[in-house]
Amino acid sequence: MSIKQLIFIFSLFVYSNTSGQVKADFKPKFKESNNTTHNIKKEQKYVFGYLEVLENRQALNSKTIEIPIYIFKSRSENPKKDPIIYTVGGPGSTTMPTAQYMNYYKYLDDRDFILVEQRGNFYAKPHLDCPEWSQAIYESNLPNFDSAKYDDLLTKAAKACKERLNQKGIDLDSYNTKEIAADINDLVNVLGIQQYNLLTISYSTKIAQVLMRDFPEKIRSVVMDSPLPLEVNYDEESVQNLLESVETLLTDCENDETCNSAYPNIKNRFFDYLKEKTLNPLAVKIENQGSGEMETFYLKGKDIITVFTSASTGSVPDIPYEINKLLNNDLILVKEQLTNLFQEPNEGAGIGMRLSVWCAEENPFNSSEKIERETNKYAEVRGLSPAVFDDKVCEIWGVQKAKKIENQAVQSQIPVLFINGEYDNETPVKWADSMKANFTNSFHLIFKGWKHTPTTNWSNQCAMQAANDFFNNPSIKPNPECFIKIGKPVFKTE
Structure with missing residues (x-):
């Protein structure tokens, strides 16, 4: 069983493509539609429609695909003329649900x-869903699953998904970061936008970098929230980044008199606990609500570490408290997480898109030796592979390897604001630090005690405020009053 795999599961949509042969003089189009993806508040002014572009820009006989777009009108009576274009992370996540919360x-x-929805995602046409993959992950997380069959289960799922998408005529090679960037550039030109700003988070910061490299002319400023540098090989160091983030948080607890008094030496005790359970797995019995029978899970360090990875920024203050409970054999939180594994699998929204991007742009540049070393290097989580997808899965998916330029650093003088959460293990602070030399007109804000994608922290909108301040004046590092007030988290001790 590998709880880690759960992070990569999404939801459902059905593919429909009305396209046929495309003429050599094809031009992208924006078609308005009254059939929105979500209900929008009546007082919000907007236009919804679909951007029609070529699936394969290199083929004269390419089909067209449709990308849903919302254009929300400013609340200002005299809005600035440079809009913000926003797309979310993943790869494989949908941007469209954001439309419900514009207020x-x-x-x-x-x-x-x-x-902007990225091509291949939930509301795009086509949608590269992989229910076969979700079913495989679901089966692999059940307590009676034979872990020796794990690789075979996933390779069969990837093969089945690929065959189904191929039968629909989908060109899997056309779903990648470079093409998404070209889609956004087409949208800018179709709408007649003279200058615009980019707001990107996590994976979509790669889209921003490609736009700045390939189509820089109309970009006024860029916010990269939780940036993922093109030149970083994510898979090679994700386990290291995870453990460093946990260590940083628990060190902060130990340096806090109240937290350290409540949970003395918690860092070493937790890491020793993970090591011990890797050798002697923790047996946890819970009721399978479907069958009514008691099931036993055997958890190693790589599974137990989710007490950290599943936490959001809002729950950061509770992490030492929950770890201490675990060390005292209070398994309530663990049992809650395990109960979720019995829920029926979803339809694997965006998984095909994720496979195409990762197998073209990340997997080919990985060092197999480094991946193997990372998998077995850390006694606390030994067996936790840093790779998002196994080599065999990417071999089955069979997309073309991206050109070397897609794994090389971008340089630009366009104003950039990097935003990080201090405890982010997915896109750590050090990555943005390394990017500053190549983005010579950049600023960096680090939100103490926060985790991934600070601009989406609804309990505290300070990062959103900072981003907006930057868009209003990209020549100055934003320093809103709310940011000045943020300190180390007040850890729960009761």
Whole structure:
């Protein structure tokens, strides 16, 4: 069983493509539609429609695909003329649900805000869903699953998904970061936008970097929240980044008199606990609500570490408290997480998109030796592979390897604001630090005690405020009062 795999599961949509042969003089189009993806508040002014582009820009006989777009109108009577274009992370995540919450977005106080779905994702046409993959992950997480069959289960799932998508005529090689960037550039030209700003988070910061490299002319400023550098090989160091983040948080607890008094030496005790359970797995019995029978899970360090990885910024203050409970054999939180594994699998939204991006742009540049070393290097989580997808899965998916330039650093003088959460294990602070030399007109804000994608922290919208301040004046490092007030988390001790 590997709880880690759960992070890569999403939801459902059905593919429909009305395209046929495309002429050599094809031009992208934006077609308005009244059939929105979500219900929008009546007082919010907007336009919804689909951007029609070529699936394969290199083929004259390419089909067209449709990408849903929201253009939300600014609340200002005199909005600035440079809108913000926003797309989320993943790869494989949908941007469209954001449309329901525009009243919370500060950006609309000053300018229009445009939501772009990435090709291949949930509401795009086609949608590269992989229910076969979700079913395989579900089966692999059940307590009676034979872990020796894990690799075979996933390779069969990848093969089945690929065959089904191929039968629909989908060109899997056309779903990648470079093409998404070209889609956004097409949208800018179709809408007649003269200058715009980019707001990107996590994976989509790679899209921003490609746009700055390939189509820089109209980009006024860029916010990269939780940036993922093109030149970083994510898989080679994700386990190291995870353990460093845990160590940073628990060191902060030990340096806090109240937290250390409540949980003395918690860092060493937790790491020793993970090592011991890797050798002697923790047996946890819970009721399978479907069958009514008691099931036993055997958890190693790589599974127990989810007490950290599943936490959001809002729950950061509780992490030492929950770890201490675990060390005292209070398994309530663990049992809650395990109960979720019995829920029926979803339809694997965006998994095909994720496979195409990762197997073209990340997997080919990985060192197999480094991956193997990382998998077995750390006694606390030995057996936890840092690779998002195994080599065999990517061999089955069979997309073309990206050109070397897609794994090389981008240089630009366009104003950039890097935003990080201090405890982010997915895109650590050190990555943005390394990017600053190549982005010579950049600033960096680190939110103490926060985790991944600070601009989406709804309990504290300070990162969103900072981003909006930057869009209003990209020549100055934003320093909102709310940011100054943020200190180390007040850890729970009761």
